[in-house]
Amino acid sequence: xxxxLSDSAERLLASQVTRDVLRAAEGGTWPAALWAAVExxxxxxxxxxxxxxxxxxxxxxxxxxxxxxAAHAAPIPLAETMLAGRLLADxxxxxxxxxxxxxxVRRREQLTLTLDGGAWRLAGTATRVPxxxxxxxxxxxxxxxxxxxxxxxxxxxxxxxxxxxVAGEPRDAVTFEGVVEAATTQVTIEYVRAAGAALRTxxxxxxxxxxxxxxxxxxxxxxxxxxxxxxxxxxxQNMAVLAGQAAAAGxxxxxxxxxxxxxxxxxxxxxxxxxxxxxxxxVAALSHQAHGAIGFTQEYExxxxxxxxxAWRDEFGNEAEWxxxxxxxxxxxxxxxxxxxxxxxA
Amino acid sequence: xxxQALDFTAPPPPSAGTENLRAEVRxxxxxxxAERTSQQRAASWSGRDRAFSRKMGERGWIGMTWPKRYxxxxxxxxxxxxxxxxxxxxxxxxxxxxxxxxxxxxxLLRYGTEEQRESILPRIVAGExxxxxxxxxxxxxxxxxxxxxxxxxxxxxxxxxGTKVWTSGAHEADYMILFCRTDTKSDADRHAGxxxxxxxxxxxxxxxxxxxPIIDMRGDHHFNEVAIEDLFLPDDAVLGREGEGWKQVxxxxxxxxxxxxxxxxxxxxxxxxxxxxxxxxxxxAAIALxxxxxxxxxxxxxxxxxxxxxxxxxxxxxxxxxxxxxGNVLEQETAEVIRLLVDVEPEDDxxxxxxxxxxxxxxxxxxxxxxxxxxxxxxxxxxxxLGLR
Ligand SMILES: Cc1cc2nc3c(=O)[nH]c(=O)nc-3n(C[C@H](O)[C@H](O)[C@H](O)COP(=O)(O)OP(=O)(O)OC[C@H]3O[C@@H](n4cnc5c(N)ncnc54)[C@H](O)[C@@H]3O)c2cc1C
Numbered sequence: 001x002x003x004x005l006s007d008s009a010e011r012l013l014a015s016q017v018t019r020d021v022l023r024a025a026e027g028g029t030w031p032a033a034l035w036a037a038v039e040x041x042x043x044x045x046x047x048x049x050x051x052x053x054x055x056x057x058x059x060x061x062x063x064x065x066x067x068x069x070a071a072h073a074a075p076i077p078l079a080e081t082m083l084a085g086r087l088l089a090d091x092x093x094x095x096x097x098x099x100x101x102x103x104x105v106r107r108r109e110q111l112t113l114t115l116d117g118g119a120w121r122l123a124g125t126a127t128r129v130p131x132x133x134x135x136x137x138x139x140x141x142x143x144x145x146x147x148x149x150x151x152x153x154x155x156x157x158x159x160x161x162x163x164x165x166v167a168g169e170p171r172d173a174v175t176f177e178g179v180v181e182a183a184t185t186q187v188t189i190e191y192v193r194a195a196g197a198a199l200r201t202x203x204x205x206x207x208x209x210x211x212x213x214x215x216x217x218x219x220x221x222x223x224x225x226x227x228x229x230x231x232x233x234x235x236x237q238n239m240a241v242l243a244g245q246a247a248a249a250g251x252x253x254x255x256x257x258x259x260x261x262x263x264x265x266x267x268x269x270x271x272x273x274x275x276x277x278x279x280x281x282x283v284a285a286l287s288h289q290a291h292g293a294i295g296f297t298q299e300y301e302x303x304x305x306x307x308x309x310x311a312w313r314d315e316f317g318n319e320a321e322w323x324x325x326x327x328x329x330x331x332x333x334x335x336x337x338x339x340x341x342x343x344x345x346a
Numbered sequence: 347x348x349x350q351a352l353d354f355t356a357p358p359p360p361s362a363g364t365e366n367l368r369a370e371v372r373x374x375x376x377x378x379x380a381e382r383t384s385q386q387r388a389a390s391w392s393g394r395d396r397a398f399s400r401k402m403g404e405r406g407w408i409g410m411t412w413p414k415r416y417x418x419x420x421x422x423x424x425x426x427x428x429x430x431x432x433x434x435x436x437x438x439x440x441x442x443x444x445x446x447x448x449x450x451x452x453x454l455l456r457y458g459t460e461e462q463r464e465s466i467l468p469r470i471v472a473g474e475x476x477x478x479x480x481x482x483x484x485x486x487x488x489x490x491x492x493x494x495x496x497x498x499x500x501x502x503x504x505x506x507x508g509t510k511v512w513t514s515g516a517h518e519a520d521y522m523i524l525f526c527r528t529d530t531k532s533d534a535d536r537h538a539g540x541x542x543x544x545x546x547x548x549x550x551x552x553x554x555x556x557x558x559p560i561i562d563m564r565g566d567h568h569f570n571e572v573a574i575e576d577l578f579l580p581d582d583a584v585l586g587r588e589g590e591g592w593k594q595v596x597x598x599x600x601x602x603x604x605x606x607x608x609x610x611x612x613x614x615x616x617x618x619x620x621x622x623x624x625x626x627x628x629x630x631a632a633i634a635l636x637x638x639x640x641x642x643x644x645x646x647x648x649x650x651x652x653x654x655x656x657x658x659x660x661x662x663x664x665x666x667x668x669x670x671x672x673g674n675v676l677e678q679e680t681a682e683v684i685r686l687l688v689d690v691e692p693e694d695d696x697x698x699x700x701x702x703x704x705x706x707x708x709x710x711x712x713x714x715x716x717x718x719x720x721x722x723x724x725x726x727x728x729x730x731x732l733g734l735r
Contacts, residue, residue, distance in 0.1 A: 060356065212732075216732050216733065216734070219734065220733065220734065230729075230734040231734070231735075233726075235734075236725070236726060236729035236734050236735065237722065237725045237726075237729070239728075239729055239732055239734060240668075240671070240724070240725035240726070240728035240729050240732075241725070243352055243668065243728050243731075243732060244668050244671055244672045244728070247352065247354055247648060247665075247668055247672075248641075248644050248645075248648065248672060250354060251354065251644045251645075251647040251648045251651070252644050252647075254356045254647060255643065255644065255647055258359070268643070270636075270640075271636075271639065271640035271643045271644070272640075272643075272644070274636070274637065274640045275640045275641060275643075275644045278637075319637070320633050322636070322640070323632075323633045323634075323636035323637040323640060324629060324632045324633045324636055325636065326636035326637075326639050326640050327627075327631070327632035327633055327634070327635040327636025327637070327639065328625070328632050328636070329636075330620050330635055330636060330639045331620055331623060331624065331625045331627055331632060331635065332625050333620070334620060334621055335617040335618060335620050335621025335622075336617070336621075338616070338617050338620050338639070339435040339436075339613070339617070340372075342639065342642060342643055342646065343368065343431075343646075345643065346643035346644070346646050346647055
């Protein structure tokens with residue numbers, strides 16, 4: 001099943017995410033046909049329970065799809081739509097069709113819900129919301145009168161001020177002011193950020209596997225000093241490092257998927273994101289070095305991947321933030337408890 | 347498609363079987379290692395203790411995957427993995443049987459004659475038999491195909507001459523698997539004309555084989571120089587096929603590199619640091635220790651996936667090389683990262699644990715990316731896997 005699903009995702013994305021689609025998205029054009037194809041294939045529902053429209057895919061399968069989309073630098077909020085839908089479904093809310101995203105994504109931002117004549121009214125501003133401008137609805141974590149709640153804020157209940165990340169992906173400031181569906185939740189902002197970190201880990205892993213393939217092919221064809229540069233030992237050693245980092249990110253993504261499937265811990269998801277973020281930095285640098293100047297151009301495809309890595313490694317918590325969470329857990333476990341904590345989580 | 351040679355299959359999830367076994371091993375270690383100091387634990391799989399190996403043998407934790415007819419236990423590669431990682435994480439003195447369990451036994455299973463297997467494997471399984479690795483020579487390190495030690499056919503067997511070096515444990519081991527030339531070197535194929543021999547060291551030492559200690563820079567005696575002069579080996583000492591030594595030794599190296607011993611050598615130091623720095627450690631310390639922990643968690647998944655691939659009958663030699671390289675980098679970084687977090691100097695003779703363990707790791711670290719294949723050689727293999735060579 002897993003292979004079938006990721007193969008069909010791979011085929012669809014390879015045909016849909018063209019150079020033109022990427023260029024247009026950079027210019028602010030929404031890739032409507034690509035999104036329609038991804039929705040039509042059902043991929044956006046991969047993290048949903050079956051009673052909310054899911055098709056029984058495992059977290060690992062959902063992560064494989066997210067990884068495949070990232071490998072093609074697909075400029076669409078697939079991970080966000082999956083996760084927002086899951087948050088809504090877990091809270092017992094219905095999951096709307098179309099593009100979904102979530103808010104807040106940053107620490108120390110708070111939205112509030114108040115009862116207004118029997119209806120829930122959501123207020124507040126969240127920044128750096130992925131694809132806020134495009135969202136049919138936003139899963140919003142907010143403080144209600146009796147504690148944390150999840151709201152489903154449909155388009156029309158919020159206004160958007162456009163922003164973007166270094167890859168040109170929309171990261172918008174969203175101000176909520178309207179009547180929404182809402183339900184109480186156990187979910188905290190820490191959970192949302194850990195889940196976001198888990199999905200970004202899958203995206204980083206997908207992008208790294210693609211960069212490995214692209215860079216390997218490049219060093220086999222680029223000729224200098226009368227031979228392919230891949231024949232030089234210095235290049236070979238760097239490529240081996242690149243492959244090692246890509247493999248580590250892949251394992252980190254598997255670990256994150258396992259954690260999500262088993263209730264999600266900040267320890268495992270955080271370790272995964274921190275490790276993948278470190279791999280992202282190394283691989284971006286090594287792949288650019290191996291490409292020379294061509295990799296520094298807008299024309300060549302590498303930057304679609306590396307600029308995403310530079311954004312994704314910081315979103316939902318960078319390496320320092322997550323390593324501290326992991327380190328605190330390790331310190332609490334103590335010398336004798338550290339190994340059991342590791343085997344329980346990874 | 348390009349990197350398929352380097353693909354990792356996700357490791358099978360833990361089962362009731364593996365987790366019960368884990369609990370059993372932890373109980374055993376809690377009582378067996380109660381008296382063992384942190385500094386002793388820091389020696390990791392270099393620590394040798396015949397009595398401990400025998401006890402592991404009694405528990406059925408050596409030769410776990412081997413056929414029952416040779417004393418093995420026919421358990422899965424993943425169960426074996428659980429025992430290995432628990433031993434290493436606890437700093438158990440597994441060095442006496444480690445090489446035999448990891449590579450020599452599997453090599454015998456693959457290439458040994460029925461008689462060789464029947465006479466030796468049950469003793470390994472019992473924790474009664476130790477092996478050493480006779481590969482490196484003064485002029486043949488990374489370039490293993492350059493070995494000069496040579497076995498010449500004589501009446502009833504072979505006469506061997508040459509010198510092996512860096513041979514860990516040759517002074518105590520019962521057997522060596524010796525890699526040497528049996529034919530003159532051919533320029534056309536450097537890998538042709540080599541063979542492996544099973545050398546009974548009790549018979550060899552003092553009868554054509556002289557084992558001299560080489561003291562390492564820490565002052566310890568682990569490895570040796572092994573001078574071989576007109577050593578007679580009977581015909582039945584040939585392991586596998588004459589002339590097939592290169593293929594066999596490459597397979598043996600894949601076993602040598604495949605396990606958790608290639609990323610857990612510094613785990614005792616991490617555990618000590620976590621203990622010493624305590625939950626109210628600085629933010630800087632938490633981040634740095636968290637980073638090492640994150641790396642170990644990911645390496646463990648990669649390493650378990652190698653075990654899973656072995657279990658599935660795949661040949662994960664490249665994946666193992668990649669995990670060893672990543673693991674060695676982490677092992678070496680562990681000492682470098684931790685020394686900047688703690689207010690102690692490395693001190694071998696310290697009575698406190700942390701400075702003593704730190705001293706051990708600082709000085710052991712250079713060997714991690716040499717033994718079992720150097721970093722550069724492993725990366726060269728990975729590059730070949732990518733199709734660059
Ligand atoms: C603690 C320890 C225990 C050991 N135990 C054993 C044992 O039990 N049995 C045994 O047989 N051996 C053993 N060895 C030896 C080990 O296998 C060798 O050290 C290793 O293969 C490297 O060989 P060398 O030391 O001769 O270094 P060399 O091969 O001379 O290498 C020196 C440097 O040159 C680099 N280099 C060499 N060739 C290339 C190349 N083609 N491209 C790029 N760089 C290159 C190496 O990576 C290294 O950095 C042990 C070593 C250590 C440190």
